[in-house]
Amino acid sequence: MRRGMAWWHDLEPLKQEALAAFDAARDLAALDQTKAAWLGSHGRLTALMKQLGSLPKEERPAAGKAINAVKAELEAALVARRRELELEAARPKVPFDFTLPGRRRPVGRLHPLTQVVEDIVRSFRRLGFAVADGPELEDEYHCFDALNTPADHPARDTQDTFYLPDAPGPHGRWLLRTHTSSVQIRVMESQPPPVRIIVPGRVYRRDNADATHNPTFHQIEGLYVDRGVTVGDLKGTVEHVFRELMGRDVRIRFRPHYFSYTEPSYEIDFSNALTRKMGREWLEIAGCGMVNPVVFETVGYDPEVWTGWAFGFGIERIAMLRYGIPDIRLFYENDLRFLHQF
Numbered sequence: 318m319r320r321g322m323a324w325w326h327d328l329e330p331l332k333q334e335a336l337a338a339f340d341a342a343r344d345l346a347a348l349d350q351t352k353a354a355w356l357g358s359h360g361r362l363t364a365l366m367k368q369l370g371s372l373p374k375e376e377r378p379a380a381g382k383a384i385n386a387v388k389a390e391l392e393a394a395l396v397a398r399r400r401e402l403e404l405e406a407a408r409p410k411v412p413f414d415f416t417l418p419g420r421r422r423p424v425g426r427l428h429p430l431t432q433v434v435e436d437i438v439r440s441f442r443r444l445g446f447a448v449a450d451g452p453e454l455e456d457e458y459h460c461f462d463a464l465n466t467p468a469d470h471p472a473r474d475t476q477d478t479f480y481l482p483d484a485p486g487p488h489g490r491w492l493l494r495t496h497t498s499s500v501q502i503r504v505m506e507s508q509p510p511p512v513r514i515i516v517p518g519r520v521y522r523r524d525n526a527d528a529t530h531n532p533t534f535h536q537i538e539g540l541y542v543d544r545g546v547t548v549g550d551l552k553g554t555v556e557h558v559f560r561e562l563m564g565r566d567v568r569i570r571f572r573p574h575y576f577s578y579t580e581p582s583y584e585i586d587f588s589n590a591l592t593r594k595m596g597r598e599w600l601e602i603a604g605c606g607m608v609n610p611v612v613f614e615t616v617g618y619d620p621e622v623w624t625g626w627a628f629g630f631g632i633e634r635i636a637m638l639r640y641g642i643p644d645i646r647l648f649y650e651n652d653l654r655f656l657h658q659f
């Protein structure tokens with residue numbers, strides 16, 4: 318300390334020494350040590366502050382101000398140096414070339430059947446339909462009886478339906494559902510009309526697999542119940558959805574048919590450039606009709622008040638048409654060479 322001038326008049330050399338020490342700290346642990354050596358309870362700057370009390374009274378405010386200014390500067394320098402060292406610590410240890418091309422993560426894609434289902438569902442959603450679901454393991458009542466399908470109907474034959482060998486449940490034998498129409502019953506049992514649902518799902522039949530059959534396949538069921546519903550509503554809706562799905566040139570034809578749960582009933586034939594290319598003007602793609610009043614009575618809807626239509630499409634049929642797939646079995650083999658094309 319120079320004679321004649323109080324020690325606190327020139328703190329600059331001290332400050333420079335501290336700043337140099339912070340810079341010299343090579344990692345966070347070293348920086349903490351340096352911080353303690355200067356600003357800790359036994360640190361050098363702290364020691365100076367303790368000396369303030371022994372200064373003449375009139376010097377104390379100016380001295381305090383000078384020391385505090387140094388302290389503030391050191392603290393700011395510490396924060397800055399800490400940030401630098403933290404960044405350094407986070408940097409990869411081995412040199413890294415940030416210009417290398419990224420690593421491609423292989424994302425899967427939707428199965429063509431899923432794509433068709435999603436497109437159909439999207440179309441119907443826009444019309445105000447909700448998606449409903451039901452069990453694949455069904456009972457005879459929901460799959461057949463409640464749909465007005467009598468015990469001697471061929472669909473109920475053991476040659477056509479997978480029955481479970483165990484004792485019958487409360488609603489007849491257990492079986493794998495042969496169609497999604499069983500969900501019509503389950504939905505109507507569980508809610509009052511009006512109803513506006515579609516039901517995509519998996520169904521089972523005792524068919525031998527060939528180019529157009531498989532024991533497991535997929536359907537999408539529709540059910541619309543309200544007052545004053547007509548065949549015109551049914552036809553307009555089906556036509557609209559198929560145009561959205563397959564293009565503007567689609568034509569739809571209703572051909573009279575028989576289903577026990579609809580009256581009248583129709584099969585829906587479909588025609589567009591693709592069917593003609595396959596050498597066929599019309600291709601059958603669905604069954605439909607006006608809900609039979611007997612079915613309404615079974616589920617407790619008043620047939621004098623409520624009317625409705627229903628349909629069931631085969632998803633595979635539509636997907637084969639849409640993508641020009643010649644053999645239904647390709648859908649189930651999970652061969653990536655096939656699946657990657659959609």
Ligand code: DAH
Pocket residue numbers: 495496497498538539576578579603604605606626627628629630
């Ligand atoms: N369930 C019928 C089948 O699997 C398709 C069907 C026909 C569904 C008429 C319906 C309908 O809802 O009204 O072949």
